[in-house]
Structure formats: structure tokens, C-alpha cells
Amino acid sequence: MRGHYIGSFVDVLSERGVDRAALLAFCGLTEEELTSEHLIDEHRLLILTKRSIELTGDDGLGLEVGQRLSINTHGPLGYAAMASPTYEQAVQLALKYYKLQTPRAFLDLRENGDVYEVVAQPSAILPEMPWHTSEFLLTSIFTSTRFLLSGHIDGLTVCLNYDPPPHAYRYKEVFSVPVKFNHHFTGLEIPKLLAKTSLPSADPVAATLFAQRCESLRQQGEREALVPRINQLLYECAGHFPTQAEVAGKMNMSVSTLHRKLAEQGASYKQLLSDFRRDLAIQQLQESQMTVDQIAELLGFSDASNFRRAFVNWTGKTPSDYRKSGQNTSDTVSPSKQGE
Numbered sequence: 193m194r195g196h197y198i199g200s201f202v203d204v205l206s207e208r209g210v211d212r213a214a215l216l217a218f219c220g221l222t223e224e225e226l227t228s229e230h231l232i233d234e235h236r237l238l239i240l241t242k243r244s245i246e247l248t249g250d251d252g253l254g255l256e257v258g259q260r261l262s263i264n265t266h267g268p269l270g271y272a273a274m275a276s277p278t279y280e281q282a283v284q285l286a287l288k289y290y291k292l293q294t295p296r297a298f299l300d301l302r303e304n305g306d307v308y309e310v311v312a313q314p315s316a317i318l319p320e321m322p323w324h325t326s327e328f329l330l331t332s333i334f335t336s337t338r339f340l341l342s343g344h345i346d347g348l349t350v351c352l353n354y355d356p357p358p359h360a361y362r363y364k365e366v367f368s369v370p371v372k373f374n375h376h377f378t379g380l381e382i383p384k385l386l387a388k389t390s391l392p393s394a395d396p397v398a399a400t401l402f403a404q405r406c407e408s409l410r411q412q413g414e415r416e417a418l419v420p421r422i423n424q425l426l427y428e429c430a431g432h433f434p435t436q437a438e439v440a441g442k443m444n445m446s447v448s449t450l451h452r453k454l455a456e457q458g459a460s461y462k463q464l465l466s467d468f469r470r471d472l473a474i475q476q477l478q479e480s481q482m483t484v485d486q487i488a489e490l491l492g493f494s495d496a497s498n499f500r501r502a503f504v505n506w507t508g509k510t511p512s513d514y515r516k517s518g519q520n521t522s523d524t525v526s527p528s529k530q531g532e
Contacts, residue, residue, distance in 0.1 A: 258331025
């Protein structure tokens with residue numbers, strides 16, 4: 193999830209008197225990450241969610257935060273939606289580009305008789321409070337929907353795939369439309385006729401420009417995500433690293449396509465693998481009690497002598513000398529953090 197969404201969450205908590213600095217430290221977050229450019233992983237989102245409830249005693253906090261997320265907080269995607277001819281087309285656009293904002297959420301549009309089902313399901317859910325992140329996501333979508341339709345939401349229904357939570361009474365004032373609990377999906381039901389009505393904010397020129405911007409960001413994101421994805425794959429396969437062909441297969445592309453995409457970033461699989469092995473070797477020498485022979489095996493070397501030669505090429509020192517020196521390598525990325 194983009195950092196500025198989490199920033200809205202933290203803002204609400206700060207307004208309620210929660211120590212902002214202490215909260216961020218507890219969740220492993222920084223102020224810098226609370227911007228649109230950063231992505232926050234599920235683990236820290238769930239820590240923040242749970243901690244927010246502990247500190248405020250408000251298990252319906254997601255409703256308030258979601259209401260803060262107006263359509264323009266979604267960046268170019270929000271502006272493209274505003275300029276779309278109809279709500280239906282705005283949702284179709286969102287289906288194509290929503291992962292720019294919430295990469296791990298699930299969004300879909302389904303037909304069911306004379307209504308559309310706008311399905312919105314977060315991937316990060318607290319088992320003991322399944323409503324919390326769903327409220328956060330769905331309230332934001334509802335707020336944008338109401339804005340796009342200029343408040344004309346007759347026939348709209350909020351659907352939830354969980355039991356009524358302890359604060360269910362608040363749903364009526366937040367949504368002002370019928371609410372269905374224990375439904376077969378979480379999201380909105382909207383009459384097709386309403387979804388196909390022209391939007392007051394429709395602007396064909398602006399729609400084209402913002403859609404082009406979304407496409408540019410999507411392509412940029414795909415390029416930038418490639419190297420972290422490969423590093424994460426290498427981390428998961430430490431000791432038996434995959435070949436370039438195996439990596440390409442896992443990413444549903446040909447070897448030539450993988451080679452080309454990496455070359456566009458000035459990288460190669462051979463260099464990525466070498467860099468990863470170097471960083472993992474340094475991490476193990478600094479942080480573990482593994483022997484040099486054990487580290488060599490972890491890195492996939494056939495014997496320790498080959499590992500020693502490679503390590504000298506990487507650092508100018510043997511593994512044993514490097515460990516003894518306690519050299520500071522704070523600028524080296526820990527392999528376990530790559531790809532977050």
C-alpha cells in the first residue's frame with residue numbers, strides 16, 4: 193500500500209493524541225516512507241492496524257481513515273477516474289491500474305443481473321478483526337464513488353463478507369445506504385443504469401492524459417520491480433540458486449525477454465547473482481557463527497576454495513580476514529530486506 197495512505201492513518205492517530213514518533217518507531221516506519229512514492233509492506237500495515245486499536249480502543253478506526261481518502265489522494269488514477277465518461281468506465285480504468293496504489297489488494301467488477309458488483313478485498317487482514325482493513329479500503333472506495341456520482345447514490349448497497357462488528361451502528365452514518373453483512377463478497381452493488389450514467393466531471397482530453405500517465409507509471413513500476421523480485425527469489429532459493437532460464441520461467445517470460453528487460457536497467461542476471469552472493473556472504477560473516485565452509489555451501493559454491501577466490505574478488509580480503517576486521521559495510525543491502 194502506498195505510504196501516503198498510511199500517512200492518513202497516522203495523522204488520525206496523531207490527532208487523537210497518540211505519540212507519532214513512538215508509533216512510527218514501534219511499527220518500523222519513518223516519516224519519509226509516508227509519501228506516495230513508497231510502498232508499505234503488509235507486515236508493517238498489520239502492526240500499525242493492531243497497535244492503533246490498542247492505543248485508541250476504537251475498533252472501527254478504519255471507517256474514519258477511509259473517509260479521509262478523497263479521490264484525489266489516489267493520484268493520477270483518481271484524476272483519470274474523475275475524467276472518465278461513466279462510473280463503469282472509471283472502475284474499468286481502476287481495474288487496470290489499481291496496483292499502482294495497492295499492489296496486493298484485489299479489485300474486480302462482476303455482473304449480477306441488473307447490478308454490477310464492485311469487489312474490493314484487502315490482502316492484509318487481522319483474523320480477530322476481519323473488518324478493520326476492509327473498512328479502510330471500502331470506505332475509501334465508497335467516498336470516491338459518492339463523489340464521482342455527485343451524491344446521487346440511490347440504489348447503491350455496501351456489501352461485507354463478515355459478521356456485524358461491535359461498532360456496526362456506525363455504518364449507517366458513514367455509508368448512508370443499505371448495508372449487507374455476511375454477504376458473498378466485500379464491495380459495492382451498483383445498478384447498471386446508474387453505472388452507465390454520464391459523470392458530471394467527465395473530460396475526454398483529461399481522461400486520455402491521465403490514463404497515459406497511469407500507463408507510464410505502470411510500465412515504470414514493472415521495470416523497477418524486476419530486480420527486487422529477482423533478489424527475493426534468490427533469497428528464497430539460497431543454496432540452490434536458479435538458472436536464468438528458471439528465473440525467466442517463474443516470471444512468465446522468455447530468457448531473451450528477461451535479458452532485455454535487465455539490460456534496459458544496465459543489469460544482468462549474472463551480475464545480480466554475483467552481487468547477491470556477495471551481500472549474503474558479508475551478512476553471514478558479520479551476523480552468524482557459520483563457518484566459511486558452511487557459508488560457501490549456502491552460496492552454492494562447489495567447495496570453499498572457490499568461495500574464497502570469489503570473496504577476494506568481491507572485497508579484496510579473504511572471508512576469514514574480513515570477519516576478523518569487522519569491516520563496516522553499512523552501505524550493503526541485507527539480502528533479507530531486498531524486494532520489500
